[in-house]
Amino acid sequence: MNKTSRANPRLRPLVAAGLTGMLMLAAACASAPPAPDSALDAAKVAISNAEKAEAGQFASAELSEAREKLALADRAVQEESMVMAERFAEESRVQAELASARTAAAKADAVNKEMERGADALTEEMQRAGEPK
Numbered sequence: 001m002n003k004t005s006r007a008n009p010r011l012r013p014l015v016a017a018g019l020t021g022m023l024m025l026a027a028a029c030a031s032a033p034p035a036p037d038s039a040l041d042a043a044k045v046a047i048s049n050a051e052k053a054e055a056g057q058f059a060s061a062e063l064s065e066a067r068e069k070l071a072l073a074d075r076a077v078q079e080e081s082m083v084m085a086e087r088f089a090e091e092s093r094v095q096a097e098l099a100s101a102r103t104a105a106a107k108a109d110a111v112n113k114e115m116e117r118g119a120d121a122l123t124e125e126m127q128r129a130g131e132p133k
Contacts, residue, residue, distance in 0.1 A: 035077050036086035043070050043089045046096035055099035058106040062099035066092045 047066050055063045069092035076085035 033082040035082060036073075036089055039086045039089035039093070040070070040073060040077070043073065043092035043096065046093045046100070050096045050099040050103065053100050053103045055096075055103040057103075059099035059102035062095050062102060066095035066099060068092075069095060 043066070047063070047070065050059070050063050050066065069088045073085045073088035073092060076082070076088055
């Protein structure tokens with residue numbers, strides 16, 4: 001028999017292990033998780049809702065952070081880092097919802113103060129009307 005036609009029997013397990021490892025690596029690369037489209041969409045909707053609620057006026061820091069996190073999520077998708085993309089998208093949504101909540105609280109506080117001023121004015125008028133002339 002020709003010695004060159006037969007591989008060394010001791011190398012066969014190493015070759016098999018190497019081929020198996022390469023196949024597993026190729027399979028892992030091919031099965032990257034899908035983009036977190038629903039998380040990205042939810043963040044975009046939350047930012048849009050915050051903008052409609054005038055969060056730029058009442059909670060600009062939170063709205064700005066939400067936009068930054070969404071940009072980081074988009075960049076992570078481009079870099080195929082889907083786990084980070086989903087995390088950034090969720091953080092973006094939460095920041096936008098916080099901006100909306102702070103905006104609603106600020107508006108409610110303004111309405112409350114206006115009502116208090118009106119009540120104070122009415123009380124003052126009633127006291128003046130009740131005084132003898």
